[in-house]
Amino acid sequence: MCRIAGIVEKGVEQAVTERRVREMCSSMKHGGPDDEGTWSNGDGLVLGNRRLALLDLTPAGHMPMEYAERYVITYNGEMYNHLALRKELLALGHHFSNHTDTEV
Numbered sequence: 037m038c039r040i041a042g043i044v045e046k047g048v049e050q051a052v053t054e055r056r057v058r059e060m061c062s063s064m065k066h067g068g069p070d071d072e073g074t075w076s077n078g079d080g081l082v083l084g085n086r087r088l089a090l091l092d093l094t095p096a097g098h099m100p101m102e103y104a105e106r107y108v109i110t111y112n113g114e115m116y117n118h119l120a121l122r123k124e125l126l127a128l129g130h131h132f133s134n135h136t137d138t139e140v
Contacts, residue, residue: 038112039064039086046080057084075100075108085110096134
């Protein structure tokens with residue numbers, strides 16, 4: 037099971053908030069031993085993830101995951117119908133860069 041963390045904290049030095057989220061993620065390493073990552077918007081929002089890789093074991097499943105330089109996601113869980121959704125989205129012309137349920 038992945039682990040997630042995040043802080044929204046305005047008026048605090050960004051590096052301090054990022055360090056706090058990294059520390060929170062480090063404390064959860066046992067639950068997400070396969071990868072770790074953080075993302076920051078530079079204005080007080082920091083997201084963190086400890087990943088337990090189940091579906092796509094490659095680095096393509098790194099989280100927090102960005103899409104189109106506009107969207108960011110980090111979560112715990114599995115999208116069980118991702119194969120059906122992927123098929124539907126491909127039929128609509130969408131292109132995927134990896135095989136993760138997260139990207140779907």
